[in-house]
Amino acid sequence: MFAPSLPNPSSLAPLLPWISPLFLIPLLCLFFIRSSSSKRETQGAATNNGPPVPGPPKQLPVLGNLLQLGSRPHRYFLAVAREYGTVVQVQLGRVRMVVVTSPEAAKEVLRTNDLQCCSRPNSPELRLGSGQDRGAQQHGQGFAFDLAGAVSSVSRSPANTLPVFAGDGNVAVAGADEAIAGAECAQIGEDATDLAAHGEAGARTLSYNFLDVAFGPYSDYWRDMRKLLVLELLSTRRVQSFAYARAAEVDRLVGSLSAAAAAGSLSTPVDLSEKLYALSDGIIGTVAFGKTYMSDSFDRSSFQGMMDETLRVLGSFTFEDFFPSSTLARCADFATGAAARRRRVFRKIDAFFDAVIDKHLEPERLAAGVQEDLVDALVKLWKDPDGPLALSRDNIKGILMDTFAGGIDTCAVTTIWIMSELMRNPRVMRKAQAEVRAVVRNNNDNNSRVNEEGVQRLKYLKMIVKENFRLHPPGTLLIPRETMQSCEIAGYSVDAGTRIHVNVWAMGRDPAIWDRPEEFCPERFEDSQVDFRGLHFELLPFGSGRRACPAVAMGVANVELVLANLLYCFDWELPDGVKEGDIDMEETGQLVFRKKVALLLVPVKRQ
Numbered sequence: 001m002f003a004p005s006l007p008n009p010s011s012l013a014p015l016l017p018w019i020s021p022l023f024l025i026p027l028l029c030l031f032f033i034r035s036s037s038s039k040r041e042t043q044g045a046a047t048n049n050g051p052p053v054p055g056p057p058k059q060l061p062v063l064g065n066l067l068q069l070g071s072r073p074h075r076y077f078l079a080v081a082r083e084y085g086t087v088v089q090v091q092l093g094r095v096r097m098v099v100v101t102s103p104e105a106a107k108e109v110l111r112t113n114d115l116q117c118c119s120r121p122n123s124p125e126l127r128l129g130s131g132q133d134r135g136a137q138q139h140g141q142g143f144a145f146d147l148a149g150a151v152s153s154v155s156r157s158p159a160n161t162l163p164v165f166a167g168d169g170n171v172a173v174a175g176a177d178e179a180i181a182g183a184e185c186a187q188i189g190e191d192a193t194d195l196a197a198h199g200e201a202g203a204r205t206l207s208y209n210f211l212d213v214a215f216g217p218y219s220d221y222w223r224d225m226r227k228l229l230v231l232e233l234l235s236t237r238r239v240q241s242f243a244y245a246r247a248a249e250v251d252r253l254v255g256s257l258s259a260a261a262a263a264g265s266l267s268t269p270v271d272l273s274e275k276l277y278a279l280s281d282g283i284i285g286t287v288a289f290g291k292t293y294m295s296d297s298f299d300r301s302s303f304q305g306m307m308d309e310t311l312r313v314l315g316s317f318t319f320e321d322f323f324p325s326s327t328l329a330r331c332a333d334f335a336t337g338a339a340a341r342r343r344r345v346f347r348k349i350d351a352f353f354d355a356v357i358d359k360h361l362e363p364e365r366l367a368a369g370v371q372e373d374l375v376d377a378l379v380k381l382w383k384d385p386d387g388p389l390a391l392s393r394d395n396i397k398g399i400l401m402d403t404f405a406g407g408i409d410t411c412a413v414t415t416i417w418i419m420s421e422l423m424r425n426p427r428v429m430r431k432a433q434a435e436v437r438a439v440v441r442n443n444n445d446n447n448s449r450v451n452e453e454g455v456q457r458l459k460y461l462k463m464i465v466k467e468n469f470r471l472h473p474p475g476t477l478l479i480p481r482e483t484m485q486s487c488e489i490a491g492y493s494v495d496a497g498t499r500i501h502v503n504v505w506a507m508g509r510d511p512a513i514w515d516r517p518e519e520f521c522p523e524r525f526e527d528s529q530v531d532f533r534g535l536h537f538e539l540l541p542f543g544s545g546r547r548a549c550p551a552v553a554m555g556v557a558n559v560e561l562v563l564a565n566l567l568y569c570f571d572w573e574l575p576d577g578v579k580e581g582d583i584d585m586e587e588t589g590q591l592v593f594r595k596k597v598a599l600l601l602v603p604v605k606r607q
């Protein structure tokens, strides 16, 4: 899952020297005229006979509400909702944003007006245009964005970048002797440089100019790519077929925790957060890259570092996000280093994807009886001239980017929050362990692990997962949508081109919806029909409607199997001197909100 590029003090910290009077004065001058004219427009709309616009909280000139957001915008928007109501419009630089904080308003955005609200921001034609119906502007097979053509035409990576994995013939990094490739590499390097130099924000760069699913504007192209992603990776059948990857990673995790348990004591806890991120990387890496990822020569830690960097860039603050089409904002991003960081990360990840794709192009690969992975399936489509989709190398990379950026953190973060809640609530932990151990005793012939079949019988564990999604949805505000047409939400008029967020984090803690909302009490779902798959608007960790997460089955499978095995194979203790109440539950993040402080626990192997 991905998220808004909202600023926060930590990401703003390196920028502070630039938000100096010297910088602000020209900025203020430049934007003042626009800002005041947009204010006049808003006020004008409010005095018309039509529905009013949602009232904005107090704003600074030019910056609007930008500096009020803080490091956890979902908390700021909750405070705003308490004061101004559950549909509020804020102004962030030049970006108009509506935030909704009630199930009724969420339903209006995600169901009643789903079609009007189902594009994503940052798409140049809507930003610059007049807000006409974007559904009519379809990409088709030719991919309308100008830059896409340039990037798509390039097929190799820069010659001297990224030896991510090496050895035993798995190497696929462009070398000095690849002269032709080198020329092409220089080209893609230029393209990437241009991209960044032109101030394109993180999502645009890293999604290959919106050739992916998550950030792409609503269009026929997006629909086709989403279908493809589901077909090749996320359908129930596919998710079941990847059970081997989950089982292998669970084995690896249990092995390493068992070793720690054998060696350790209460004074030497393990960093469970770190282990769960590595596991999540492993599952997604295996289903996407197959044997390549599993081979010993694959440098997992470099890859994980690169993905971390990618997520940081995707979620980090850039001036251009809030002052689109502004030369000054681009200069500011250049001056703060944001543009260079983006370029660096893009080059690395792009070269890496090229290397993996090249590896999958080797003709002897599938002949050797290798299990087909996601890249194999996509390469097959790319090479099939009669196939249903005219894919290019960059389309494949866009899909890979979604798979990694959307899949790794969300699953890891969810399991970490659950284990934290269980440690704070020993009653719930005991009940969950009793359930999983009874089910395995009764049903499993291999009683060293819980298998996927066993997981389906764990009713209480499933309630725990649900309760956790209520309190800790990884995407606190969902991924921003953008209206393609003006529409009415909860009696308010919302203009075309408005960014929309749904504060699912705040709804999960609303006492008007939930009894004792701050309590972690899975039993609240015992006799309840409420589920998290997008039909119940009070619980939306995966969103809802056309842009809902297409990976509910995979996300849930990854979390449940791992959790069941953590509870089955181990008892868990807090490190020496730490009490249940001491566990820090603060969240931090940009794209995905994770637990701020790593979860350190002591595993005790179950006898």
Ligand code: HEM
Residues within 6 Å of the ligand: 001, 002, 213, 214, 215, 226, 402, 403, 404, 406, 407, 408, 410, 411, 414, 473, 474, 475, 478, 479, 480, 540, 541, 542, 543, 544, 546, 547, 548, 549, 550, 551, 552, 554, 555, 556, 559
């Ligand atoms: C616990 C696991 C996960 C959670 C909580 C989660 C949550 C979300 C959320 C909140 C959205 C935005 C929905 C909206 O805007 O209405 C989203 C979108 C998306 N997620 Fe997930 N996600 C999870 C796992 C995954 C995985 C494993 C993948 C891929 C392997 C994935 C791929 C995507 C994609 C491609 C989108 C964009 C869909 C679109 O714009 O059409 N997610 N996810």
